[in-house]
């Protein structure tokens with residue numbers, strides 16, 4: 001993801017990479033960075049010379065990024081998925097001091113899909129059961145995906161349900177009425193397919209999204225980075241970036 005973002009920034013006239021935070025500077029040699037760019041592990045120093053930070057590290061690394069962004073007062077765009085409750089709380093706490101865009105799926109299409117799923121779940125009554133299917137490549141570690149959970153949370157919120165109680169992951173038992181069913185498939189190199197079905201006895205509505213290239217997440221993150229500069233402190237998602245809320 002870091003290399004994809006560097007590629008996009010390199011061809012954007014309005015952006016310049018201040019640097020890359022990395023434990024392995026040798027790995028970054030193929031990135032198209034300006035000669036002035038910092039490459040190293042001093043995240044506080046890099047934050048101090050940046051207008052915005054984009055974080056696509058892993059949960060184990062992200063706490064340092066959030067801390068540095070909050071201390072330097074620099075807006076943060078984070079796409080790190082699989083955060084623990086404590087890490088998510090840290091991000092929310094930072095958002096009281098700086099603007100933060102956090103999303104488990106940075107694509108524009110999923111931002112719109114989330115809105116559609118919420119609208120459909122609210123408009124179609126409880127006689128419509130909800131099922132979320134996701135397919136990803138065989139190397140993906142978390143299941144269901146962060147995006148599937150995000151869609152389920154949106155559906156539950158739209159119906160006034162507690163997501164923790166409404167979710168149904170166990171594919172060995174049948175979901176109870178009112179529960180939101182998740183089906184997970186791991187296959188080949190699939191970058192990410194999600195579909196949400198609302199089914200009654202007499203009709204079925206399917207909303208779906210398919211990723212053709214992971215570059216879409218990098219593009220979304222760069223769009224969010226442009227959007228967030230100058231915004232007040234707060235916790236934002238890609239829906240805010242897209243729908244201007």
Ligand SMILES: NC(=O)c1ccc[n+]([C@@H]2O[C@H](COP(=O)([O-])OP(=O)(O)OC[C@H]3O[C@@H](n4cnc5c(N)ncnc54)[C@H](OP(=O)(O)O)[C@@H]3O)[C@@H](O)[C@H]2O)c1
Nearest residue numbers: 001023024056057058060061079080081103104105106217
């Ligand atoms: N929100 C979205 O739309 C979206 C889309 C795709 C991916 N993601 C998420 O984005 C993240 C990156 O994905 P990826 O595919 O680019 O993964 P990746 O290739 O494994 O890259 C992870 C990066 O984080 C660094 N890192 C890991 N642990 C660290 C630590 N403790 N301290 C400092 N740096 C650390 C790694 O550096 P080293 O090389 O030093 O290990 C590597 O550069 C993941 O959390 C993934 O779930 C989100």
